[in-house]
Amino acid sequence: MASGLDVKTTSIIPLNGKNFPTWKVQCRMALMRDGVWGIVAKTEVSPSPDKAEDLAKFVARRDRALATIVLSVDPSLLYLLGDPQDPAVVWEKLTNQFQKKTWANKLALRRKLYSLRLKDGESIQKNIKEMTEIFDGLAVIDDPITEEDRVVHLLASLPESYDILVTALEANVEVPKIETVTERLLHEERKMKERSGSETNDEMKAMFENRQSKGKGPKCYHCG
Numbered sequence: 001m002a003s004g005l006d007v008k009t010t011s012i013i014p015l016n017g018k019n020f021p022t023w024k025v026q027c028r029m030a031l032m033r034d035g036v037w038g039i040v041a042k043t044e045v046s047p048s049p050d051k052a053e054d055l056a057k058f059v060a061r062r063d064r065a066l067a068t069i070v071l072s073v074d075p076s077l078l079y080l081l082g083d084p085q086d087p088a089v090v091w092e093k094l095t096n097q098f099q100k101k102t103w104a105n106k107l108a109l110r111r112k113l114y115s116l117r118l119k120d121g122e123s124i125q126k127n128i129k130e131m132t133e134i135f136d137g138l139a140v141i142d143d144p145i146t147e148e149d150r151v152v153h154l155l156a157s158l159p160e161s162y163d164i165l166v167t168a169l170e171a172n173v174e175v176p177k178i179e180t181v182t183e184r185l186l187h188e189e190r191k192m193k194e195r196s197g198s199e200t201n202d203e204m205k206a207m208f209e210n211r212q213s214k215g216k217g218p219k220c221y222h223c224g
């Protein structure tokens with residue numbers, strides 16, 4: 001299990017080369033919370049050298065931003081950064097390396113999205129997680145999926161065992177929120193597991209009783 005960098009109360013899962021969309025969001029939120037995102041985004045410029053006190057504070061905040069970014073990158077990828085000095089430069093390097101805004105990348109993510117199908121017995125939570133990661137990846141490369149389409153894609157990926165729930169959701173006049181759909185799906189999965197467990201117990205009970213009845217053998221009428 002990947003360990004996270006504890007930035008005050010925020011845990012950032014280290015960038016490993018495959019999780020850039022989620023890492024980018026988490027790291028940006030941490031930088032915003034620390035009030036240093038403007039330095040990384042280049043919307044905040046360094047004070048002039050004659051303002052020594054302001055410049056010192058800026059440098060300290062810039063170093064904090066740099067540390068937050070670099071310490072949230074897996075050590076195996078640090079070679080990409082060289083000798084990091086400027087958080088804005090580091091952020092740009094990582095973005096250029098992992099955020100490839102090409103039609104081929106869009107195609108790959110779209111194909112993955114369209115082929116994602118949940119099989120009976122598989123975890124719906126895992127399916128939702130995988131689909132959310134694809135949505136996030138598409139958003140990062142400027143190919144966002146609307147909330148309505150997210151709901152459609154999620155429901156379309158379900159097996160027939162979820163047909164009753166899907167039909168109930170389709171009865172809504174408006175497309176339900178993705179949070180509502182997710183909650184209903186997780187609840188339905190729990191119900192399925194409970195039913196499956198109950199059926200298994202009934203089968204085991206019936207098998208046990210059947211074995212007991214067979215083990216009694218024929219009654220001996222000479223024994224009284």
